[in-house]
Amino acid sequence: MTGGVEGRTTDTEPSAAERRAVVAKRVESGSADLTEITQLAAAAGYDVVGELTQTRTEDAAFMFGKGKVAELRDLVRRTDATAVVIDNDVGPYQTFNIGGELPEGVEVIDRFTLILEIFGQRANTRKAQLQVELAELRYELPRAEAKASLAKRDERPGFMGLGEYDESVERDIKRQISEIRDELESIAEKEESRREQRRNSGFDLVALAGYTNAGKSTLMRRLAAEIDVDENAERHPDLDTTAESQDMLFTTLGTTTRRAEMEKRDVLLTDTVGFIADLPHWLVESFESTLDSVYRADLVLLVVDASESVEEMREKLVTSHDTLYERNEAPIVTVFNKVDRLAPGELADKRAALSGVAPDPVAVSAKTGAGVAELRDRVESELPDWERERLVLPLSDDAMSLVSWIHDHGHVEGEAYADDQVTLDFEAKPSIVARARSKAAGLAPAEST
Ligand SMILES: Nc1nc2c(ncn2[C@@H]2O[C@H](COP(=O)(O)OP(=O)(O)OP(=O)(O)O)[C@@H](O)[C@H]2O)c(=O)[nH]1
Ligand SMILES: [Mg+2]
Structure with missing residues (x-):
């Protein structure tokens, strides 16, 4: 898991057991929620040993009030923490000032540096x-x-x-x-030319997107056939069907693509990095090409953890839509995941409450498999329509290789052989139908062979 980025030394970093963090957050009003920053700190390998929050306006020099920083110092001493993780945008001078108040050697880390640390550890x-x-x-x-x-x-x-x-x-x-x-x-x-190649071979490209920890990778494994199609992929732990998903933020960093088991359509499914709120634009832009597989898909499955509160779901849906907004070209199907954790009636209530941000979601449990068959149907019905076509071909070798090409690239519904010809009824993507037609037109008639 902690692969370490090539060319960067990791031997000076304390081992996991020695990484103890105090998490802290300042909000302008209301009360600060430390859930996500605690999960992020854990994902980066910290033991969270203390918490501190403050509701007040920003102090220019220290971000927190001066008294709060003294409290922070005491807490760090008591818990023997090695780092303070602050869930705010801490300026360089504030970082320096807070650090000056803390015991020697204690690191001050903000939300972005923490996320970068996680990414650095997982970048394989x-x-x-x-x-x-x-x-x-x-x-x-x-x-x-x-x-x-x-x-x-x-x-x-x-x-x-x-x-x-x-x-x-x-x-x-x-x-x-x-x-x-x-x-x-x-x-x-x-990657773009690989996507085009796959489209030209008749595949529909479906991408899994959504907030980190929503269950994208678990759902991917549920939908995927056994074949791994990412020929160039450096082996990724998520590809392992037997691997447990981790209840951890940012388990998936790279993208993995696998063939999905569908009724008719040949679907390639791509799993991607999770979204998270409050990322500065430079960080999002740095990971933009990872999201290309989402932006350029034929269909996006936007996965949400439905076991969370309506407010959390709404916030995460909004973050996800913001990330997709403008760049995304494909239709979006919202997937409410983890329905195995819902009480009776809860799903209907949440559907109603979130109908504005998530119209007509499909409810599934990636864990138990409930609803997954409906999701497959929905994917097939939402994908851009296929065209129907009937071709009458001579019985030649060239025609037979066209017949098998059509089998590979579309869905053959009828294949009737007569003395000197075969009649093929099939459905396929418009581009595939067009190519089949032009290949058929180029065939020599049966009489002349
Ligand atoms: N109860 C329940 N847990 C689930 C379900 N789907 C996923 N989980 C759990 O949720 C956690 C996150 O699942 P992942 O599939 O890793 O989530 P992800 O969206 O790929 O997360 P990142 O790669 O970190 O963005 C894991 O602990 C899963 O076991 C589900 O349907 N029900
Ligand atoms: Mg994942």
């Missing part, structure tokens, strides 16, 4: 590693820029060197960003 493909690196560089860039401009303003003898140094750091970061972007772009182009 070249693409995921590049995306993590890109996000890290984009996080550093404004900080380097700030340092460079401060150093410039401060230009005094002796500080000159520092200013030049920071400008070169800034240039270096920009250069690395553009190199990584180029490499990611070429990976994205390869």
Whole structure:
């Protein structure tokens, strides 16, 4: 699980047992909810040993009130924590100031750096590693820029060197960003041409999307046939049908594609990274190409954990729709998952309460398999319509290979052989029908063979 990114040293990091965190959060009003940040800290391998919240306006220097920071220091001492994880957007100076109040060596980590840490640990493909690196560089860039401009303003003898140094750091970061972007772009182009190839072979592309921990990977395993089609994939733990899903945020980082078991359609199903709220744009953009398989799918299954409260479901649905908004080209089917955990009547209530954000959802349990047959039917009915066609072909070798091509790329409903011809009734995607027609037109008539 903790693969470690190539080329980065991990030996200085304390082992899991030594990573103890206090989680903290400030809200402007109401009461702060630490559930998600606690789950994120656990996903990054921290033992959460203490909690602290505050409701007040932001303090420019410390983010929290000064008294709260003293409380934080006491809590860190008492629990012997190695890190403080803050579920707010903590500025560089605030981070520095809070750190100065804490015992020596205690790290101050914000929501974004924590998520990056998780991604860094799980990045086990070249693409995921590049995306993590890109996000890290984009996080550093404004900080380097700030340092460079401060150093410039401060230009005094002796500080000159520092200013030049920071400008070169800034240039270096920009250069690395553009190199990584180029490499990611070429990976994205390869993936796009693979998607096109798959479409041309008659596959419909369906993507699983949704908030992290909604049950996407579990549902994927439920829908998937045994064959693994990701020929270039570096082996991913999620591909293992026997592997347990983990009740952990961001279990899936890369994308995996498998063939789904459907009645008629040949469907390729892609599992992707989960969405989460409050991500800065630079982080979302760094992972954009991971979401290409969602944006460019023929159909998106938006998975929601229906065992959560209506409010949580609504918030997560909104986050998911925001992520899909503008970029997504495909129809969306909402899937209410984990219905095995619902009390009688709860599903109907939630359907009604959420009809605005989730019209006509399909209810399933990826765990027990309940509702999965209905979901398959729904996928087939929502996919872009197939065309019906009848072709009358001569009985030649070329025609027979066309017949088997049509079997591979569509759904043959009737195949009638007469003396010198075969009549084929079939359904397929419009593009496949068009290709079948033109192949048929190119066949030599039976008499002349
Ligand atoms: N009770 C119940 N638990 C489920 C169901 N589906 C998934 N889970 C559990 O929910 C947790 C998350 O499942 P995953 O399939 O890993 O979720 P995911 O959406 O792929 O999560 P990320 O990859 O982290 O974004 C696991 O503990 C699963 O066992 C379900 O239908 N019922
Ligand atoms: Mg997953």
